[in-house]
Amino acid sequence: MKKRVLAALLATAMTTAMLMGCGGSSDSQETGNNAGETTEGQGDGELQKITVCEPVRGILWAPVYVALEEGYFEEEGLDVEITTVQSDMPTAPVLADEAQFGLYGPEMICKFVAEGQDTQLIYTCTDTYPYSFFLGKNVDSIEDLKGTTVNGADSGSSPRAFVRSIINNAGLDADNDVTYANMDNSAVIAALESGEVSATYASPELRAQLIDAGYDVTVDIYDKEVHKELLGSETYEMYIVFGKKSYIDENPEITQAFVNACYKGAQYLENHEVPEIVDALQGQFSEMENLEQIVTECKENSLWSADGIFTDSGVEAINNMAISSGLITEPIAKDDLVNETFAQKAAEEAK
Numbered sequence: 001m002k003k004r005v006l007a008a009l010l011a012t013a014m015t016t017a018m019l020m021g022c023g024g025s026s027d028s029q030e031t032g033n034n035a036g037e038t039t040e041g042q043g044d045g046e047l048q049k050i051t052v053c054e055p056v057r058g059i060l061w062a063p064v065y066v067a068l069e070e071g072y073f074e075e076e077g078l079d080v081e082i083t084t085v086q087s088d089m090p091t092a093p094v095l096a097d098e099a100q101f102g103l104y105g106p107e108m109i110c111k112f113v114a115e116g117q118d119t120q121l122i123y124t125c126t127d128t129y130p131y132s133f134f135l136g137k138n139v140d141s142i143e144d145l146k147g148t149t150v151n152g153a154d155s156g157s158s159p160r161a162f163v164r165s166i167i168n169n170a171g172l173d174a175d176n177d178v179t180y181a182n183m184d185n186s187a188v189i190a191a192l193e194s195g196e197v198s199a200t201y202a203s204p205e206l207r208a209q210l211i212d213a214g215y216d217v218t219v220d221i222y223d224k225e226v227h228k229e230l231l232g233s234e235t236y237e238m239y240i241v242f243g244k245k246s247y248i249d250e251n252p253e254i255t256q257a258f259v260n261a262c263y264k265g266a267q268y269l270e271n272h273e274v275p276e277i278v279d280a281l282q283g284q285f286s287e288m289e290n291l292e293q294i295v296t297e298c299k300e301n302s303l304w305s306a307d308g309i310f311t312d313s314g315v316e317a318i319n320n321m322a323i324s325s326g327l328i329t330e331p332i333a334k335d336d337l338v339n340e341t342f343a344q345k346a347a348e349e350a351k
Helices: 003-008 059-068 106-114 158-169 187-194 203-210 224-231 247-251 251-270 272-282 291-298 312-322 341-349
Strands: 048-053 078-084 100-106 117-122 130-133 149-151 177-181 199-202 218-219 240-244
Touching: 048 224, 048 251, 059 199, 059 203, 059 251, 059 272, 059 291, 078 251, 100 106, 100 218, 106 117, 106 240, 106 312, 117 218, 117 247, 117 251, 130 158, 130 203, 158 199, 187 203, 199 203, 203 291, 224 247, 224 312, 240 247, 240 251, 251 341, 272 291
Parallel strands: 048 078, 048 100, 149 177, 149 199
Antiparallel strands: 100 240, 117 240, 130 199, 130 218
16 A cells, blocks of 8 residues: 555645745844844944744754854854744745745745746755655554545645645545645644544654654655655755845855855754754754654654755756646756755865
């Protein structure tokens, strides 16, 4: 069953509208300057104010959070504020110059680039696709989900597309045979136990909780063979940093400084042990009770990128996913989608 599920996943829609947006309200590092404002006297110790928008606070963007917590942005001359806001237009704050950089997924950026919108990828925080799929303990197979409710996030999200592909590949009608729920991670286990939902997708945070609660993985993306069979590539740069292309072109020094700090954060994750990483991330994930378990899982499965650089095969897989999702009709050239000069320079200068 598992092999049959996996073989057709790539041909189904999986957008990364996963995440609901970024924009105006802040949840960390409050400052008094306007977004993007250059403080007078910069070069005499003053910092350049930068706003970064995120759709959710997610562990897979850890290089950015470590850069914030460990002072790497300040070392690069930046005063960074991260804002978390849900929105129907996640790129809007960046395009409106309300934020200089955004955390998001790459497939929708493919769509925006194809439409001629002023966006570009500059850094990846992860190297692999992160979702898994779990059945309830009383559900024997995916076919048994007919007539049940499945946790599948928002209708336009990457988790929903991932779940729909699994449902369709099992011979069910993803539009009519199941009902979808959109639940916070904290509510999923109770819903599975009560029968309110019969299956769920899982991010690394939820995956760790489900395994700890005795649930078995039905579709395991962490298996490298499964990942390659599913996506046609051993890499898939999913948790990315993007910016407005015109801003990047006009502000290469600021962009380089930002990427340098992210690279330092990635190297911290690469070269430090789990307890030290947990300490570094605790301020950003103070309410996450199983942070050590999740960090261990991310590190053991090499989810975080060590250098922020996009691979050719990863970009090809991203294009294939965007095409199969109906977001684009033709592949976007890597040079049009990604400005990799900043990550490459950060890696070279660190040698």
